[in-house]
Amino acid sequence: xxxxxxxxxxxxxxxxxxxxxxxxxxxxxxxxxxxxxxxxxxxxxxxxxxxxxxxxxxxxxxxxxxxxxxxxxxxxxxxxxxxxxxxxxxxxxxxxxxxxxxxxxxxxxxxxxxxxxxxxxxxxxxxxxxxxxxxxxxxxxxxxxxxxxxxxxxxxxxxxxxxxxxxxxxxxxxxxxxxxxxxxxxxxxxxxxxxxxxxxxxxxxxxxxxxxxxxxxxxxxxxxxxxxxxxxxxx
Amino acid sequence: xxxxxxxxxxxxxxxxxxxxxxxxxxxxxxxxxxxxxxxxxxxxxxxxxxxxxxxxxxxxxxxxxxxxxxxxxxxxxxxxxxxxxxxxxxxxxxxxxxxxxxxxxxxxxxxxxxxxxxxxxxxxxxxxxxxxxxxxxxxxxxxxxxxxxxxxxxxxxxxxxxxxxxxxxxxxxxxxxxxxxxxxxxxxxxxxxxxxxxxxxxxxxxxxxxxxxxxxxxxxxxxxxxxxxxxxxxxxxxxxxxxxxxxxxxxxxxxxxxxxxxxxxxxxxxxxxxxxxxxxxxxxxxxxxxxxxxxxxxxxxxxxxxxxxxxxxxxxxxxxxxxxxxxxxxxxxxxxxxxxxxxxxxxxxxxxxxxxxxxxxxxxxxxxxxxxxxxxxxxxxxxxxxxxxxxxxxxxxxxxxxxxxxxxxxxxxxxxxxxxxxxxxxxxxxxxxxxxxxxxxxxxxxxxxxxxxxxxxxxxxxxxxxxxxxxxxxxxxxxx
Numbered sequence: 001x002x003x004x005x006x007x008x009x010x011x012x013x014x015x016x017x018x019x020x021x022x023x024x025x026x027x028x029x030x031x032x033x034x035x036x037x038x039x040x041x042x043x044x045x046x047x048x049x050x051x052x053x054x055x056x057x058x059x060x061x062x063x064x065x066x067x068x069x070x071x072x073x074x075x076x077x078x079x080x081x082x083x084x085x086x087x088x089x090x091x092x093x094x095x096x097x098x099x100x101x102x103x104x105x106x107x108x109x110x111x112x113x114x115x116x117x118x119x120x121x122x123x124x125x126x127x128x129x130x131x132x133x134x135x136x137x138x139x140x141x142x143x144x145x146x147x148x149x150x151x152x153x154x155x156x157x158x159x160x161x162x163x164x165x166x167x168x169x170x171x172x173x174x175x176x177x178x179x180x181x182x183x184x185x186x187x188x189x190x191x192x193x194x195x196x197x198x199x200x201x202x203x204x205x206x207x208x209x210x211x212x213x214x215x216x217x218x219x220x221x222x223x224x225x226x227x228x229x230x231x232x233x234x235x
Numbered sequence: 236x237x238x239x240x241x242x243x244x245x246x247x248x249x250x251x252x253x254x255x256x257x258x259x260x261x262x263x264x265x266x267x268x269x270x271x272x273x274x275x276x277x278x279x280x281x282x283x284x285x286x287x288x289x290x291x292x293x294x295x296x297x298x299x300x301x302x303x304x305x306x307x308x309x310x311x312x313x314x315x316x317x318x319x320x321x322x323x324x325x326x327x328x329x330x331x332x333x334x335x336x337x338x339x340x341x342x343x344x345x346x347x348x349x350x351x352x353x354x355x356x357x358x359x360x361x362x363x364x365x366x367x368x369x370x371x372x373x374x375x376x377x378x379x380x381x382x383x384x385x386x387x388x389x390x391x392x393x394x395x396x397x398x399x400x401x402x403x404x405x406x407x408x409x410x411x412x413x414x415x416x417x418x419x420x421x422x423x424x425x426x427x428x429x430x431x432x433x434x435x436x437x438x439x440x441x442x443x444x445x446x447x448x449x450x451x452x453x454x455x456x457x458x459x460x461x462x463x464x465x466x467x468x469x470x471x472x473x474x475x476x477x478x479x480x481x482x483x484x485x486x487x488x489x490x491x492x493x494x495x496x497x498x499x500x501x502x503x504x505x506x507x508x509x510x511x512x513x514x515x516x517x518x519x520x521x522x523x524x525x526x527x528x529x530x531x532x533x534x535x536x537x538x539x540x541x542x543x544x545x546x547x548x549x550x551x552x553x554x555x556x557x558x559x560x561x562x563x564x565x566x567x568x569x570x571x572x573x574x575x576x577x578x579x580x581x582x583x584x585x586x587x588x589x590x591x592x593x594x595x596x597x598x599x600x601x602x603x604x605x606x607x608x609x610x611x612x613x614x615x616x617x618x619x620x621x622x623x624x625x626x627x628x629x630x631x632x633x634x635x636x637x638x639x640x641x642x643x644x645x646x647x648x649x650x651x652x653x654x655x656x657x658x659x660x661x662x663x664x665x666x667x668x669x670x671x672x673x674x675x676x677x678x679x680x681x682x683x684x685x686x687x688x689x690x691x692x693x694x695x696x697x698x699x700x701x702x703x704x705x706x707x708x709x710x711x712x713x714x715x
Contacts, residue, residue, distance in 0.1 A: 004685075004687060004688050004691075005392070005687025005688055005690060005691040006687075006691060007691070008687070008688040008689075008691030008692050008695070009690075009691030009692070009694050009695045010691075010695070011692075011695070012691065012692050012694075012695025012696055012698075012699070013695045013698055013699065016695065016696065016698070016699030016702075016703075017699070017702075019699075020699065020702060020703055020706065024706060034304070036293075036296075036297075036300075036302055036303040036304035037302070037303070038302045056311070057308070058308035058309070058310050058311065117310075118310065119308070119310055119311065137300075137302075139296075139299075139300045139303075153295055153296040153299045153300045153303070154296065155293055155296050155303060156290045156291070156293050156295060156296055157290075157291060157292075157293045157306040157308075157311060186710075186714040187706070187709060187710070187714055189713065189714065190247075190709045190713040190714055192307075192309075193307035193713040194246070194247055194249070194307070194709070194712075194713050195309075196305075196306065196307045196308065196309050196311075196312040197249070197250055197292060197305075197312050197316075197358045197362075198246065198362065199316075199355065199356070199358075199359035199362060199363075206246075207246065207247075210239075210242060210243055210246060211243075213239050213242075213243075214239055214240065214243045214701075214702070214705065215702075216239075217236040217239035217240060218240075218698040218699075218701060218702055219698070221236035221239070222236065222694050222695070222698055225236060225395060225694075226392070226395065226687070226690060226691055226694060228391075229390075229391035229392040229394075229395040229690070230391075230392055230687050232391045233390045233391050233392050
């Protein structure tokens with residue numbers, strides 16, 4: 001009985017593990033990083049010569065493509081030329097231009113990756129003669145205990161400003177990656193992100209260790225507990 | 236094993252993403268820094284450090300906006316931690332929060348962890364308190380082990396399956412490994428049931444009566460819903476005394492009765508006197524119910540019965556339909572609220588599995604109950620009856636669970652009068668989950684010589700549920 005019990009446990013773990021792995025292996029849009037903002041509405045309008053900035057931000061290592069969304073409305077005309085800058089305390093670290101004529105999603109490539117070891121601000125400057133809408137979200141809070149629309153919940157750790165004035169809502173900015181796209185691959189970034197608030201010296205290494213210990217507890221730990229229980233019950 | 240899972244939950248859940256973690260943390264902070272319970276005097280509710288920590292982790296947005304994520308910049312976190320170490324911690328506790336009127340047991344339990352890390356950054360203190368609370372997960376599982384051993388079988392494999400049901404239940408691990416008194420409430424209810432089972436099966440003594448009474452008193456002081464245990468406890472004690480009447484002298488019976496009743500009353504009474512003297516709220520839930528009723532149309536028995544019917548069954552033609560405000564897996568509250576939220580919803584009740592996961596859990600629970608009943612019937616057929624003590628203990632547990640569910644309905648109905656919603660699955664877990672643990676134990680035992688296989692499958696399923704739940708929150712908060 002002892003052996004068959006352990007085999008049943010391991011078989012259940014194996015089947016469940018395969019199902020979980022398949023579910024986690026499904027392809028999703030490949031992203032290196034994200035602001036956690038959706039494309040819901042225009043959050044700012046840039047007149048000719050105006051500038052919008054979102055920051056401060058720390059982006060993942062190796063990011064060299066910025067995805068913004070402009071003028072998605074059916075009535076909105078193709079966008080004017082733009083200049084994009086990655087800045088740190090007023091110093092331009094990276095720069096790129098977007099020629100006129102775009103509509104909707106715009107992926108802007110940079111020659112070199114954005115530095116990941118400092119806080120930066122991402123700015124877009126209207127170089128044309130027409131206004132352009134920046135899309136993002138300015139969400140109202142909802143939840144089981146809240147009345148819908150009870151409050152507005154833009155990100156509280158970075159802000160969107162137009163010509164130096166902070167506006168409500170956040171710009172949609174994603175950081176696409178050329179790497180693989182399954183959730184399983186993206187889960188590898190979890191320990192570094194989840195460790196941000198851990199007390200030091202605990203860090204990414206600790207969460208990798210904890211993940212290993214958790215997997216061990218879910219397998220070997222259970223086997224040991226079950227074997228011990230079955231052994232104690234044996235006549 | 237449970238401690239490892241508890242630690243995983245404590246560290247993986249971002250700061251403040253346990254339901255109402257902010258006001259619960261703030262309660263403990265007020266206790267330690269200002270040496271009193273929150274006053275609800277219309278002043279500042281949260282101390283400066285907590286308010287800052289909440290904003291700088293992007294917690295509010297992450298709670299209420301499904302696509303937002305917690306701040307994960309290591310540079311911002313390092314700067315914030317330094318700033319939080321210097322922020323005032325003693326300028327809150329004077330305004331209304333959802334925890335301000337709660338009884339104090341859960342918060343007093345957290346006090347040592349807070350005290351040791353009181354000079355650390357606020358987020359570090361929070362993690363320390365979460366880790367400390369993992370102890371309650373162990374208490375809960377050990378109590379379940381004792382409970383199943385008393386009422387179902389002393390075989391370890393049966394007890395292991397029952398204890399794991401509580402210790403590895405996703406909603407239990409999530410809530411307990413956070414700063415929220417519901418974790419303590421769940422642990423105390425299981426402990427009360429275990430002690431009651433021992434009293435009923437082995438006899439009531441002064442020490443057992445004291446233990447039972449104090450555990451019930453503590454359960455009331457951790458959450459006012461603990462009063463649901465009192466009627467059953469009084470009946471159980473009366474039944475035990477009646478059984479002892481021929482073997483024990485009257486003086487001994489009186490001593491046992493006095494010890495148990497006194498132990499039940501002493502802690503809630505002391506707390507009531509304290510709150511009366513300091514003009515603070517004693518047990519918020521009662522106030523919430525009366526307040527909500529007063530603000531709404533008042534109590535109406537027909538409306539209440541209609542509400543109750545529609546919670547479990549489709550509305551009948553003559554009933555005014557009551558719509559579930561936040562249906563996720565079903566429009567039927569019994570499924571959405573009890574099954575869905577009771578199995579595992581994370582964050583502030585807004586991180587859910589796909590609906591099919593809850594359907595599977597629901598059908599598995601039905602299967603467990605069927606197997607348990609089959610096992611009990613087989614025992615009877617074999618002439619192995621449960622015995623009066625076990626039936627008495629089961630009656631006590633059923634009465635407690637029923638009282639808890641009824642109380643939650645009562646409050647939910649009162650809230651529905653003012654267009655709000657109250658009931659959440661975790662509120663009934665303290666009463667219902669120990670019953671499931673007993674059913675699992677009975678179901679495993681029913682398999683006879685194959686009970687090892689049954690226990691193995693059950694443990695494996697719980698382990699997979701744990702990993703799936705941790706994967707779900709990792710995806711929601713860090714891989715979006």
